[in-house]
Amino acid sequence: MVRVLLDELIETDYGQFELCWGDYGFDGDFDRNFAGQVNGLVGAASGLGLYVNLARRSGGSPVRIVLTPEPSPADVTSWEDIVEVSIAIPSGAEVVWSVWYEEDGGGIDLPSGTYRVRVNACGRDAGQQGEFADGAVDRYLLELWPAPVQPDAIIQSTSADADYWHRKVGSRRVTR
Incomplete structure (x- = not known):
């Protein structure tokens, strides 16, 4: 059964959207958030949160987050860009979503555990x-x-914007 965790028009600045559990907030340290990754759209390397790089600098972008019991096939006909990362939510952690400098946000009912995230x-x-x-x-x-x-x-990856961010990570690849 699919459970909707968030379905909102997210007003952001600097294109920052994040899920946080622990002492996390995107601080501009691109290398820390994308260390060892191949994609430049979703940073999961810090282990404290998930940084999603939205294309718009400011304004509203619809964001929907769903929890499913198992993966469905990637819908490459409906979506232009698709990446996957893994996250591990520690026991007892409270998961929240936020935007740049926590201008807006709220709770996400996501239990502890390891998850694959397809963006x-x-x-x-x-x-x-x-x-x-x-x-x-x-x-x-x-x-x-x-x-x-x-x-x-x-x-x-079909958009020029996604290609730019993927190349940026590739040229700065950092490993832990």
Whole structure:
């Protein structure tokens, strides 16, 4: 059974959206958040939170987060960019979502455990070009399911914006 954890138009600044458990907040340290990863859209390397790099600098982007018992096939026809990462929520941790400098946020009912997170994105190029557009131009679906930790993966990358961020990580690859 699919459980919706969040389904909102997220107003953000600097394109920052994050899930946090512990002493986390994206501090601009790109290397710490993407260390050893191949994708540049979703940083999970810190172990304290999940940083999602939205395409828009400011404004609203629809973000939906769902928890499923198992993965479904990646929908490469409906989404332009798809990446997967793993996260481990420690026992007793409270999970919250937030945006740049915690301007907005709220709780997420996600129990402790290890999860695979698939982040699906559409409209990244429009979001980057219309970073201050009046209406939503990019959208995101985060699918989580229980799974052992495994390396991140780029499932599909068709936008120029995603390619830029993936290349940025590749050129700065840092390992722990």
